[in-house]
Amino acid sequence: MPVRLTGLKHSTCSMRVLITLEEKGVNDFDFQEIDMAAGEHKSPEFVEKNPFGQIPVLEDGDLTIFESRAICRYLESKYKGQGATLMPSPSDIKATAVFEQWASAELTHFDAMISSIYYQTTIRKLQGLESVPEILAENIKSLSANLDVYDTILGRQKYMAGDEFSLVDIFFVPYTNRTFKMGLGNMVTDRPHLKMWWETVSSRPSLKKWST
Numbered sequence: 483m484p485v486r487l488t489g490l491k492h493s494t495c496s497m498r499v500l501i502t503l504e505e506k507g508v509n510d511f512d513f514q515e516i517d518m519a520a521g522e523h524k525s526p527e528f529v530e531k532n533p534f535g536q537i538p539v540l541e542d543g544d545l546t547i548f549e550s551r552a553i554c555r556y557l558e559s560k561y562k563g564q565g566a567t568l569m570p571s572p573s574d575i576k577a578t579a580v581f582e583q584w585a586s587a588e589l590t591h592f593d594a595m596i597s598s599i600y601y602q603t604t605i606r607k608l609q610g611l612e613s614v615p616e617i618l619a620e621n622i623k624s625l626s627a628n629l630d631v632y633d634t635i636l637g638r639q640k641y642m643a644g645d646e647f648s649l650v651d652i653f654f655v656p657y658t659n660r661t662f663k664m665g666l667g668n669m670v671t672d673r674p675h676l677k678m679w680w681e682t683v684s685s686r687p688s689l690k691k692w693s694t
Contacts, residue, residue: 485557486512488531489538492694494597494656495550496538501652502554504688507565551585554649568649584643584650592632595625596657603664622666629669629676636675640682651683659684659693 487503489496491513503511516522516537524535531539532548539546540553542560547553558568570577598621602613636642643650658680661667671677683689 483543484510484512485560486514486541487538487553488514488516488528488541490515490518491692493537494600494660495536497656497692497694498550498652499538499540499553499557500692501655501688502557502568502649504691505566505568505652505686506557506561508557508561551589551649551653554652558649566647568647568652581643581648581650585653588642588650588653591628592625592654593657595621595628596661599625599666600657600660600664604660626669629673633673633676636679641679647683647686651679655683655689655693 485508487496487499489499491497491500500513516528518537522528523532523537528539529535531541531546534548536548538550538553539548540556542556547556555569570581572578599618602618602621606613632642639645641647641651642654658670661669670680684693
């Protein structure tokens with residue numbers, strides 16, 4: 483029985499999972515797009531699957547799991563030995579610790595700022611609201627400083643978690659792609675090592691298929 487993913491292909495969080503499925507060579511999954519405009523993600527049936535009423539949700543037999551990064555980790559474990567290897571072996575505790583370090587850093591030092599910028603520049607506009615200049619400026623300032631750090635890091639290693647492509651790179655992809663759509667692509671291209679990283683990962687077939 484194939485796994486079922488409920489989400490939206492243009493959703494940043496769904497995108498992480500779709501790219502992971504592609505990297506693992508999983509083609510027989512069931513993808514159910516949800517009508518968020520109609521409030522389907524807040525329906526009693528959906529909230530039973532994710533009490534926070536957010537996408538994506540993965541169902542695999544009697545298992546239901548939400549949170550995109552958790553889903554990606556589960557898929558790497560479920561399809562271990564198939565497709566790309568996206569995490570270290572759990573038996574290698576040092577490599578796993580380093581992987582988790584960089585995964586945590588993505589959430590704290592990248593996602594926190596870029597998701598707020600996206601909300602201010604895009605979501606509020608869709609809601610008919612103006613952005614809050616002070617919040618936008620502060621997040622751009624913080625993100626810029628953190629991207630300087632990442633540029634330095636990528637001068638020492640090829641990918642975000644080391645010298646091998648991993649889930650951490652996938653975690654970065656959706657919002658890195660959105661920087662260009664927000665007119666902030668120079669935050670990537672003005673940093674040579676970050677630019678090279680993006681050119682490398684965005685050339686992967688999985689990103690060409692699902693990074694929108």
